[in-house]
Amino acid sequence: MRVLVGVDGTDHGMHALDRTIERAQEAGDEVTVAVYTADDSSLDDVEASVRDRLETASFEAGVERITEDPGSRLIELAEDGGYDRIALPGGQRSPLGKIQLGGVLEFVLLNARTTVTLVR
């Protein structure tokens, strides 16, 4: 299976990456990592952490940088690239424990034709 995993710089983003790598190593998935920022953090930093993670896991994956509008760019990448699945972080909780999906995930869930996996 070909998987596009979206990773922002948050702990949840890195967790989604780790889980996607674990699964890919078992199932033989081909993975592309799309990096973007959730807030004001630097895209270079996110990309560097992702490459670091990939190297530590000895896992080869393509890396795509998304500089604006992560939701629609993820869908475009997935459809143009013929991916089977988009994996995204989806475990954020508010201070008092409410599940928060976030704008990127909501946009992708509502608009993608590709199957979407939320990694918690």
Added chain:
Amino acid sequence: MSPEFPEEPVDGFPTPPRTITDREGREIDLTEADATDLESLVEMYLAFDPKDRAQGIPPTGEDAIREWLELLAAEDSLHVVAYHDDDAVGHVMLVADREERYELAIFVLQPYQGAHIGTELVRTGLGLAQARGIEFVWLSVERWNEAAVALYEKIGFETTGSASFEMEMALRLEQ
């Protein structure tokens, strides 16, 4: 992730403890909660109908409920509980986010809904927050939950965030 806050502050909220008479004529005591209210709240949340859960809270199952209620002892959190006789029937909580702005949530046990207890709980929670010098309060609500949105608007919350599934609302307290 705090939203924008309205320019105009809101004032005039009551502080706990107070007793109200609900629409069914029941005497309801609203008191600030601490760790001694834990068991009453566990009972309340065990009786809570899962169909009224919002965005994953309250959790279901006693262990998860107890873990979640560790928030009672958390610093930077405020709680007001509504009691009917000795039973907890409602709970409003305010918990600080990383920017020291407070997220609010409220739960009322099903047989006590629609009796004005929720409105008074939120107002009393805001009164307590105001007394503690808190200025910014926000919440998120599923946008199809029209009853809750109307309640928050009546109290003075304004819609600020427009993510698609949840709506964010915020209120600035008079200082």
